[in-house]
Amino acid sequence: MRKIFFVVPILLVAVGIAWAQGGMKKKKPLPFEFGSVTINNYSQQAGMPPVVFDHWVHRQNYTCRLCHVDIGFGMIAGSTKIRSSDNMKGYFCGTCHNGKTVHNKKIIFESCAKEYSREEYKRCTKCHTLERSAAKEDEFYRFSEKMPSERFGNRINWEVAEEKGLIKPVDYLEGVSSKKSNLKVNPDFAIKTKVEGMPDIIFSHKKHTVWNGCELCHPDIFIGVKKGTSKYSMVEIFDGKYCGVCHEKVAFPQTDCQRCHTKPPQG
């Protein structure tokens, strides 16, 4: 009987620790994993592993806007409900992955096929794979070596990479994108912080529109247009709202405070 008083508290503590680790602590992604999205709407039903989409592979060549506005990919993983038939018709992944489109003098491999040989199946596993690929990891590190470094996320400063011309993301696809005039960029503005001593945020429209255009953020992510009418809290942002839609998942994470909180307090 006495043993029960001894064993039960130990068991409770052990269960508590296990729950806390599983339910609270998130695994921090490695640089090459940061921005990876697993898409599994129909893959497993079709006997294929889910698709693991790497943002780092694509964002070095294309703007966010091109894929999320012109091609029509949703901003939430799995929300687009892409079918292999869509890709085969030349939409979604099939817009570029069609075995014909050339980028950087290379033909972009075809994405899906109704029938495939054992040899051709290797092509399927370029996207349909859940296993960690040493080759892909190696490819990432070889690429990131040439890029300006950053402390968090992919550890690549994509913004500086573009400024220096190390990457030149394409923003227009013939036959897909609508021809638009050059965007007149709204000026930067400050967002006041509530915490004393914390520098205000300087929001740069220029930095954001160069990748995203207008309709990717307004009105779905940011509904307010007049300065100061919308109140944003860090809790909501960490919860994946507002800036958190991109920052944390693909763009640099919010733990990199100084990237946004740049205006020193006055006085």
Place this chain on the structure above:
Amino acid sequence: MKTGGRLKLLIMAGCISLFITIQAAYGEDAWRTDFDVSCAQSNDAMSLSIPELNKLIERCDSLQKIIENEEETVRKVYLKRLQMCKKFYIFVLESKMREQKPK
């Protein structure tokens, strides 16, 4: 029927089928062109007037009806794209109308 009559019939049938093919192709192109023209204005939306924005929203509405009759994938892609630009025009329109309201 004489050979000349048959030939005339054949030419007529050929012309009709050509007309149908061209019309179908043009019809498809027509809504895509209209889509491009309508959604290409998003970069200039802030400089458009309220009537211009209203006109664009109306165009999006009529395009929606056409796209809803397209096949599944085209519907999925283009309805989403159309919604994005329409919602953006509404967003700009509402902000302009709010600005115009007397304080």
